[in-house]
Amino acid sequence: MKYNLYLIFSLLLLVSCGQKEDVAGELPQGTIAAQLKISGMPGVCGSDAEVDIKDLQGFRFEDGVLAEVFPSLALDKEGMCVFVPKREKGDLYFLANAGAAEGLDKLKPGVSLLDDFMELEVSFPSLSLEVLPMTGSMAVEGKHTKAVFMKRSxxxxxxxxxxxxxxxxxxxxxxxxxxxxxxxxxxxxxxxxxxxxxxxxxxxxxxxxxxxxxxxxxxxxxxxxxxxxxxxxxxxxxxxxxxxxxxxxxxxxxxxxxxxxxxxxxxxxxxxxxxxxxxxxxSENRPLGVIDASASELSGGVRINATNDTVHVPYYGSDFRLALLGEEGARIKVEGTVDGVIVDQTAARTLQKVAEVSVSSKVRMPGTKKEYIYLDVYSRDTYAARVVLVFEGSPVRLEGQIRFDSDGICDFNRYIDGELGMITLPEGREIRLEFAGDSPHWMKLEQNEEGSWRLLGGWKPNDPEADGRVQEGKIVISGTDGLHREVYTVRRINWGLPVVNIHGTWWCKYNLRGNVKRFEDQVLIQSDPATQENLAQYLMNCSESELLALMGHQYQGGNNDGLPLSHNGNSFYYDGMKSSGQNFGTMGPSEMAPDGYRIPSYEDYAFFSWGDNVNLGGVGSRPFNNKTGQRLNVTVAERDVSFLGNHFGVVSFYDFEQDGNHWVLYGLGHQWNTTPGSIARMNILFATYGHSSNTWGMEGYASSENPGNNWFKFVPQNSQKTRTIRCVKNAVEYIYD
Structure with missing residues (x-):
């Protein structure tokens, strides 16, 4: 098993998604967590070998005697390991990548001494190593979550x-x-x-x-x-x-x-x-280089090396001036370019100076590597010396979905929420979010560990501004004094669907229509016609043309475009239906849903039932206890309608109420093959994720034909049959007002 460590690690989440409690407070009694960090590493390294840990062992000593050995400590991707010592006493010594250590197998608890442990030797017969041996230690007593700085041997x-x-x-x-x-x-x-x-x-x-x-x-x-x-x-x-x-x-x-x-x-x-x-x-004295450090004007963070021939420029941008020494008549030639860097020469003011060079460097984007520009000094057309400008790569580390372009902008150009990314900062830098004016604070920073933050995109239920407008926020990174600011812009498009909260699950009120990925095709929050009244009542009383629009389209797995109800002069059918479709049960739950939403699972629909094949009864209201004991009430209503100028027949609406919240299940019946007229008018099949053969469906009957029968079922159905899609909102960690 292979892990990559950096100086700043995220704190291990030992609690379920969405909880914010301190990790140390969540550790079971007697459990200790160690956060491993690499000493002297800000997150940039020469090779993977310098930060990889393939195996990790622990040795607990009490009073100079080996008391306990942890031969194989599990290390998660965040650099955290958890262990349970027999006693919370003494010191724990960590050995990483210690396979070449001689005598390790001879260490015995109760026998071996700390002095023996310190005499362990390791051989390095070759110049390259796959991984580097590292060591670190911590006191077992005290805090249950501790940082351990690992040093390479x-x-x-x-x-x-x-x-x-x-x-x-x-x-x-x-x-x-x-x-x-x-x-x-x-x-x-x-x-x-x-x-x-x-x-x-x-x-x-x-x-x-x-x-x-x-x-x-x-x-x-x-x-x-x-x-x-x-x-x-x-x-x-x-x-x-x-x-x-x-x-x-x-x-x-x-x-x-x-x-x-x-x-x-x-x-x-x-x-x-x-x-x-x-x-x-x-290591030894060198003659003075070509930079006159005393006459140069350096901004914060710019460093000239001990030999006066190399300038290190910090990643967060700088404007500075270098005075270069040389013989009279010498000239400077600039070689190399770096994005965002401008180098200008001005005439020297003394005979001892070749030139004054002004350098302007913009903030280096996260992920950039070290780059160079060379100032070559020529004396009478003969090369004489070189000054190296080293533009440090950004130590700001990004993980996840967030990426910045050369202008420092991350434009998702779509709706997105949840964890947008992880941002790890070098020591001495701070981070915050800024929003313009009264703009909603749709992003949030959550600190995991010192120097490491999760960037969360939030969601506002039934947000009237979720209409396709652009939301923007800025990530500002600076020194603790507020100087050397880095400003990055994050944008998304704010979309949302009308929802209702039933027992912690945010259900969409309306079925999908049109292209499942296009919010523009759906019933949006600002166009929700039933915000002031019960949806079931609205569906019973609205015009037939509006009802058809709200019923949504039918879908087949793998085809994002809806199949609208059509009539060929003789029969109803769904336009565009194919002879086969993919299986909703085995497709990804978000593949055929708008961004931020998903196809419901068995458990989602099962909340509205007390079994996998139950009769909700006929027209009217009745209470029931679901499979997990919650009390619900269901009201069944029906309406005889004509669509597209032709009599369609009876359709039903199923209004589920729990703790005063109403959610209405309805839809057009499925079509079982491509022949026009093959529509089971009151047999609605709902796209269901997670099962390869079964799907939830409502087998309804008009009261005039088969009174008292409306069956909510989870039964086998083939993937050719069309489905109604009613989405649920993906779980979101940050809900903002």
Whole structure:
């Protein structure tokens, strides 16, 4: 089993959909939840191996003695694991991806000591790993939901080469110790071993240039013999560069081999930093670069590196000015482009400055990756130096359905509700929603865990503004001081159907007609003719032409277009009926329903019955208890009608009342084959989801023909027969006023 972890995880939902209680309060007695986070990772990584966990084990120690082992902890996709210790005492140590650890199988509860555990070794004989071993720990006592920061047991070696005309052929690190300790100690230790190896990476195309990437991983170690050799080509000439890695190589740290300069000035520097950026301190002194940092004007978040030749630009946008140094008469050439970035040059004000470069960078969209622009300095038409502008990719992580275009707009261009997406922010950023004027707050942010929010689209029952107008809201991300704002726009089309709430289920009042996906074809809220009176009474008294329009169309599975009632001069039939149709019972419940609605299931209709084949009785009212004991009342009414200028016959209306709420079931009878006249006038089949052969139907009889008989049934029916579609609203977590 494989999981991807990021610095900020969503809080595990241990309660059913729609509940908002705190997770810790929902944990059963004695249960502890651990939220695993990757130390030094804001959600961006060099490879999947750096965040994947394939297996997770736990070891609980009390007073320095192993008390309990959890050999296989389940980790959900949000990074949460739940366990039940025998005692809420001591400390729990986590080992992730520890398959290569030596002696793990020898640890025994009640026998093994914490000192033994800390001596576990792991071997890294090769330069690449499928997954990285990680460790972390937590105190068992106290809060029942805790964050655990996992550290990788290895260091990473990167290569960076941005010098113009320089391509790297190979990189080697000599005398690498292959064994290290799995667990972290207060000081870096190295197992007593003489096993060393050389790690080497050869670029077959010989053209590693203008980029930075991870090379390989190595164990944490104290080793004075770590030597670096780089073979490169500078404008056609081969050179070999040498450098030394620090004597102490620390876990969870990146060591970047940075190649710079040309010809005799070419060199490699080792810069150590955290896993986030690999940008830190220089291992040896370098001459001053081409950026005059003191004369430059930098906006918040813009950083110049220690060697004054690289500028890191934050993803949330910046406007800044760089002063570049050089000989008199030198010139600047800009290479590369990045969307939303403008680079302008102005004349220098002193002989020591080549130019002043103004850079304007817009907010980088979520999902964008790191990109580069190069400022190449030429002296008398000869390339002299390069400044690298590094435009950081956005660490804002989006999951789900929300996507932004280059202008920061997510336009769904349809009705949508429910969870629109998950938004994860880097540390130090805040998020909120903004709506214009008196616009309804149709979106909501719900925090899962620090730094992670669910974006919910809401629904308003019987909203008079659900008429196809556009709803808009803005997601605003900023620093805690309100600065460095990112503003993203989310739009949807607001549609809705008239509904009534029966025991927590929002039932549509009217049958579908026209195309099942087109709200414009349906009876909409603002055009509901029976808002001030009982629908059954309205259907009994309205004109026959209006009644036919409200009866809806018939449907066959797989055909989104309704089959209207027609007459050929001799018989009624449903225009467009085919000899076969798909099975509503096995199709997705939302496939033939407007966005946000679905085909009812067996359980939905069963609420209005006390069995699978019951007689509701004839014309009149009567109470009954349904299958789950709720008290309902049903009123049966009938009306003899003519449609399309021809006598159709008796149709019935079934008004179910529960706790004062009325829901009326009605419709045109089904057609059983394509021959005109094959309509069972009072036998209504309702599209039902979830069963491959049975469907709900109303087998009605006119009181003049078979009094006292109206049977509500869940029985087998073939998929050729037409169906009436009465939808229910999908469950929605956020209902707004």
């Amino acid at each position: 290895v260091a990473r070696i990167d290569l960076s080469s941005f010098a113009k005309g320089v391509s790297v052929k190979s990189v080697a690190v000599r005398n690498v110790l292959t064994n290290g300790y799995m667990n972290e100690s207060e000081v870096v230790r190295t197992p007593e071993t003489d096993e060393k190896t050389d790690f080497e990476k050869v670029f077959e195309d010989g053209c590693f240039m203008n980029r930075s990437e991870p090379l390989f991983y190595m164990a944490e170690q104290k080793n004075a013999g770590l030597a670096v050799e780089i073979l490169l080509n500078c404008n056609g000439s081969w050179q070999r560069l040498e450098a030394r890695l620090p004597e102490t190589i620390r876990r969870n740290t990146v060591y970047d081999l940075q190649v710079s300069g040309l010809g005799a000035s070419a060199k490699v520097d080792v810069i150590a930093g955290d896993w986030e950026s690999g940008d830190g301190t220089v």
